[in-house]
Amino acid sequence: MFTEASLHLTLRVDGPSVRTVLVRSSRMVQAARLFAGKQPVEVLQLLPAVFSLCGSAQALTGLAAMEKAAAIAASPAQKAARNLLLLAESVSEHGLTIARDWPLLAGAAPSLDHAKRLRHALAGLRKALYPDGDWLHLGGGQLAPDTDAIASIITQCRDTLTQLVGNDLDEVVQPIAFQAWLQRETNPLLALVTSRCWQGLGASAAFMPMPERGPPDLSARLQTDREGIYLARPDCAGRVFETGPLAHWYWHPLLTDLTDRFGTGLMTRLAARLVLLAESLREMAEHAHDLRAEPAAPLPRLDGHGLALTEAARGMLAHRVVLKEGLVGEYQILAPTEWNFHPEGPLVRMLTGAPADQDLELRARLLVHAMDPCVTCTIEVE
Amino acid sequence: MCLALPSRVVELLDDDQAKVDLGGVIKAVSLSLVEDVAVGDYVIVHVGYALTKVDPAEAEKTLALFAEMQASGQSA
Numbered sequence: 001m002f003t004e005a006s007l008h009l010t011l012r013v014d015g016p017s018v019r020t021v022l023v024r025s026s027r028m029v030q031a032a033r034l035f036a037g038k039q040p041v042e043v044l045q046l047l048p049a050v051f052s053l054c055g056s057a058q059a060l061t062g063l064a065a066m067e068k069a070a071a072i073a074a075s076p077a078q079k080a081a082r083n084l085l086l087l088a089e090s091v092s093e094h095g096l097t098i099a100r101d102w103p104l105l106a107g108a109a110p111s112l113d114h115a116k117r118l119r120h121a122l123a124g125l126r127k128a129l130y131p132d133g134d135w136l137h138l139g140g141g142q143l144a145p146d147t148d149a150i151a152s153i154i155t156q157c158r159d160t161l162t163q164l165v166g167n168d169l170d171e172v173v174q175p176i177a178f179q180a181w182l183q184r185e186t187n188p189l190l191a192l193v194t195s196r197c198w199q200g201l202g203a204s205a206a207f208m209p210m211p212e213r214g215p216p217d218l219s220a221r222l223q224t225d226r227e228g229i230y231l232a233r234p235d236c237a238g239r240v241f242e243t244g245p246l247a248h249w250y251w252h253p254l255l256t257d258l259t260d261r262f263g264t265g266l267m268t269r270l271a272a273r274l275v276l277l278a279e280s281l282r283e284m285a286e287h288a289h290d291l292r293a294e295p296a297a298p299l300p301r302l303d304g305h306g307l308a309l310t311e312a313a314r315g316m317l318a319h320r321v322v323l324k325e326g327l328v329g330e331y332q333i334l335a336p337t338e339w340n341f342h343p344e345g346p347l348v349r350m351l352t353g354a355p356a357d358q359d360l361e362l363r364a365r366l367l368v369h370a371m372d373p374c375v376t377c378t379i380e381v382e
Numbered sequence: 383m384c385l386a387l388p389s390r391v392v393e394l395l396d397d398d399q400a401k402v403d404l405g406g407v408i409k410a411v412s413l414s415l416v417e418d419v420a421v422g423d424y425v426i427v428h429v430g431y432a433l434t435k436v437d438p439a440e441a442e443k444t445l446a447l448f449a450e451m452q453a454s455g456q457s458a
Contacts, residue, residue: 050386051385055386
């Protein structure tokens with residue numbers, strides 16, 4: 001029998017506030033150890049099949065780690081194609097969240113049709129880049145971009161998201177336009193957050209964004225993590241960073257404006273999703289210009305060790321691989337959820353000391369949503 | 383990890399819902415985000431929604447790997 005991995009949050013109340021926050025995780029953080037002894041090509045085929053929400057990010061991070069291990073440099077066109085696939089997955093994930101989860105959190109009906117159209121449009125992207133299906137070929141597959149199809153996919157995404165938010169997305173992420181959009185109360189979740197004055201929820205906690213190139217000690221910590229303790233509870237000299245849309249885009253004009261007014265609280269975090277969507281679509285259009293047809297690269301000798309980081313939908317994803325005599329010797333994956341839902345991490349910091357009134361569970365659910373776990377997270381107040 | 387557990391569709395219900403079997407556990411999920419799903423198909427389910435259809439051979443291979451993971455206790 002299989003059990004779905006999950007997170008469980010216990011909020012222990014003492015008098016008027018939350019005294020302690022406990023996080024229990026059943027996530028299989030060492031699952032990648034089973035890749036040891038397999039052929040790199042086999043692992044690259046397994047990665048997108050094994051991970052449900054971030055299959056492209058997992059597979060492309062694995063590919064990049066193996067290429068580093070084998071000292072292969074993918075061409076700029078291959079990098080552009082891979083970035084397009086990564087961004088497409090982020091657009092699909094955050095589009096789904098805004099279409100399905102935002103209305104549900106506010107007690108409204110989800111816009112599943114928009115989510116379905118978005119996923120349907122993006123599902124054609126791999127084939128539009130790599131018609132032979134070899135997008136995970138080491139060094140780069142047979143790249144034959146169908147530029148019309150790619151442009152059409154980006155346009156369909158933009159149109160669907162515009163319909164979903166009821167406004168042009170590029171306009172919504174401008175500070176003044178965002179305020180005007182909020183006042184029209186088009187979005188039930190943001191209307192709820194505004195009417196309850198919850199814009200600054202969680203803002204009193206220290207905001208520690210993940211450094212752009214990851215923690216400086218990442219490689220060394222992974223290398224010495226024999227027991228998987230770092231993979232389950234990562235830190236950097238005792239600090240637990242936050243990763244995800246706000247940590248990546250906090251310098252964006254809309255997010256600095258909202259941070260000035262509400263701190264790095266709930267509204268700023270929700271708006272960071274919209275910023276990520278708008279910026280991802282813009283970057284996708286830019287990468288589309290860097291594509292060109294290329295044959296598949298010859299397979300090299302595979303020996304060495306490599307670490308690769310990517311900005312996946314939920315934040316920084318790291319893969320470390322050691323290749324020995326053409327086989328995978330060691331494999332480790334560090335996912336964003338292990339930072340964001342760390343027992344001393346950003347979510348726990350935001351909830352510790354929170355007022356223990358009748359809305360506590362709902363507010364906790366909104367903050368859990370803002371931190372965006374990639375598995376189910378249940379909440380208990382005791 | 384957000385592992386993709388393939389579930390087999392055992393019964394189609396009204397309102398875009400279906401019953402799926404995940405390693406012996408039967409539960410109801412929404413089919414609102416996928417198209418042309420029939421009884422016997424494998425789908426990837428996440429928080430109560432079927433997200434994608436998967437090829438049965440690929441699903442069996444993935445389930446075998448998950449069984450190996452659970453047997454070796456690779457959890458947090």
